[in-house]
Amino acid sequence: EKKGGPVINTQQLIGDDLKDLKNNIMNLLGSGHPMLDTVSKYYFQADGKHIRPMIILLIGLATSKAPKRVHVQVKDSYEEIDTPISELGNFHIPTLNATSDASTSTAPTPVNSIYLPKFRKEDQTYILPSQRRLGEIVEMIHTSSLLHDDVIDAADTRRNLVSANENFGNKMAILGGDFLLARASIALARLRNQEVTELMSTVIANLVEGEFMQLRNGQVENGRSKTMTTFEYYMEKSYMKTASLISKSCRASAVLGGATNEVCDIAYTYGKNLGLAFQLVDDMLDFTVSSEEFGKPAGADLKLGLATAPVLFAWEEFPELGKLIKRNFNQEGDVETAWKLVLKSQGLEQTRRLAQIHCQRAIAAVNQLPDSQAKTALIQLTEKVLDRKN
Ligand code: FPP
Ligand code: MG
Ligand code: MG
Numbered sequence: 001e002k003k004g005g006p007v008i009n010t011q012q013l014i015g016d017d018l019k020d021l022k023n024n025i026m027n028l029l030g031s032g033h034p035m036l037d038t039v040s041k042y043y044f045q046a047d048g049k050h051i052r053p054m055i056i057l058l059i060g061l062a063t064s065k066a067p068k069r070v071h072v073q074v075k076d077s078y079e080e081i082d083t084p085i086s087e088l089g090n091f092h093i094p095t096l097n098a099t100s101d102a103s104t105s106t107a108p109t110p111v112n113s114i115y116l117p118k119f120r121k122e123d124q125t126y127i128l129p130s131q132r133r134l135g136e137i138v139e140m141i142h143t144s145s146l147l148h149d150d151v152i153d154a155a156d157t158r159r160n161l162v163s164a165n166e167n168f169g170n171k172m173a174i175l176g177g178d179f180l181l182a183r184a185s186i187a188l189a190r191l192r193n194q195e196v197t198e199l200m201s202t203v204i205a206n207l208v209e210g211e212f213m214q215l216r217n218g219q220v221e222n223g224r225s226k227t228m229t230t231f232e233y234y235m236e237k238s239y240m241k242t243a244s245l246i247s248k249s250c251r252a253s254a255v256l257g258g259a260t261n262e263v264c265d266i267a268y269t270y271g272k273n274l275g276l277a278f279q280l281v282d283d284m285l286d287f288t289v290s291s292e293e294f295g296k297p298a299g300a301d302l303k304l305g306l307a308t309a310p311v312l313f314a315w316e317e318f319p320e321l322g323k324l325i326k327r328n329f330n331q332e333g334d335v336e337t338a339w340k341l342v343l344k345s346q347g348l349e350q351t352r353r354l355a356q357i358h359c360q361r362a363i364a365a366v367n368q369l370p371d372s373q374a375k376t377a378l379i380q381l382t383e384k385v386l387d388r389k390n
Pocket of ligand 3: 149
């Protein structure tokens, strides 16, 4: 028994909704060209953690009993109002047969209206087919960014596999990533939800912005704001490359469920803080675990010239780190010196503590939702993010 009640068996809760994820993605990826097929599907053969789809489904469940926004037809036009779920029966609601797949349906979606699930018993929670599809789309966007990232980082392993760039070469890895992204975009368009399309398209832009900020690492004067400190720049970069995807897909999941704006904001805040914690822990693990445990090269960030949270905190204790950070650890012995100073400093502990603060904010957000097993699972997920070893 943990604080916040007994440990939720996430597998039991959403396992059925997750079990076809990989298969469905494979179906979205079929290409007439066998090699393109192989490259774009390559990273899916390893057992990913599917943490993003998991979060999206849990948000779907946890928000399913929260207040819904409803479009009510008023004199030929639609007006958007927020209403508690108990009053939904009073309105005409366009229904979606929850057992049919919204994302493969060819029926046109009326502009300015949203599909709500066919109402079942009020105390019942549910995941929509469109939310399952969103999980698949997000896993595809994420994986496409990894294909590109491994080219940029010249990584030789990923998920304990030889990296795609190493296996197929940079050109095919890039094109495989592009293809994945294109197919994800088609699936996104087929959700026929403008708000969700806009959210997820912004995510793709943010991923590139985050990666670009990292490319210009330390060169803050070229960043968006001249007044940003190095640490603020690092946090913004972390939002762009990691937390944007999680936060905006949490919001999108709530949007697909027809949740009110307030509930969508809660989903967003949960995802944003969980995502930031996730990246902080990732940057900590780069110093503390071996490559085998990590499934990707450990100790890679310094070698890539990157100053992440542990180094930036250590810099406060050891000012001599400043010049190494500025020159991106590019002189002989820089990486080793920085490595030793980070381990000697409080940097790793401070990084963990900051991750913890973001987890607490995530919990505070999600706690505003009605009680449910999914909500408890989302809370317990924050502990898993803090304690993860890979
Ligand atoms: C992993 O970071 C990389 C990302 C989270 C995003 C990468 C984004 C791009 C390459 C921009 C292009 C985007 C698309 C959608 C095609 P990391 O290198 O710190 O983590 P790692 O240790 O897992 O490699
Ligand atoms: Mg990388
Ligand atoms: Mg990278």
